[in-house]
Amino acid sequence: MAGAALHGGLALISRLFSYPDQPLAPASIPEEAGALLRAINSVEPVRLQNEYVRLFVNALPEVPCAPYGSVYLEGSLMGESTLAVRDLYRKYGMVTTELADHIAVESEFLAWLHGVAGGDRAARKDYDYLLGHLKAWSGLFFDQVERHDQLGCYRRSARLARAILSRIS
Secondary structure, eight states, X not given: OOHHHHHHHHHHHHHHTSOOOSOOOOTTOOGGGHHHHHHHHHSOHHHHHHXXXXXXXXXXXXXXXXXXXXXXHHSSTTOHHXXXXXXXXXXXXXXXXXXXXXXXXXXXXXXXHHHHHTSOHHHHHHHHHHHHHHHHHHXXXXXXXXXXXXXXXXXXXXXXXXXXXXXXX
16 A cells, blocks of 8 residues: 555544544545445434444453454453553653553554654554554454444444554555
């Protein structure tokens, strides 16, 4: 995947799995995402927000699709992998109020880091590490999303995100 497309794909993954508080803008997105964005933007915002909360934030007896890497890699929140990712962000001066291994945060940071990593060997190493981390758990997360989404928008988002990540090396 080429530079701009890679950045756009990672940024899109971040936006697809962020709280839907505003319509998704079609700027800088892979062409294949156009129909999905139109579908997401056609859903009543409250319905989309309710489904987001049900899938990723608060459902009983448990959240069906925890968007955090440590849940899939270590079986709990805030595991060692979360701390390692947080420390990597801090190295670049990034601080987030969300857990560091949230799929939206990781994807957004990867999109940014890709731009930095071009000619910097250490940044490229960090990029490769974080991309490997994201790929190690995101497939399990996407499986859960595909299994539990009731609107269809997040299922389609998971399929697109899986395809985007499969093309990134």
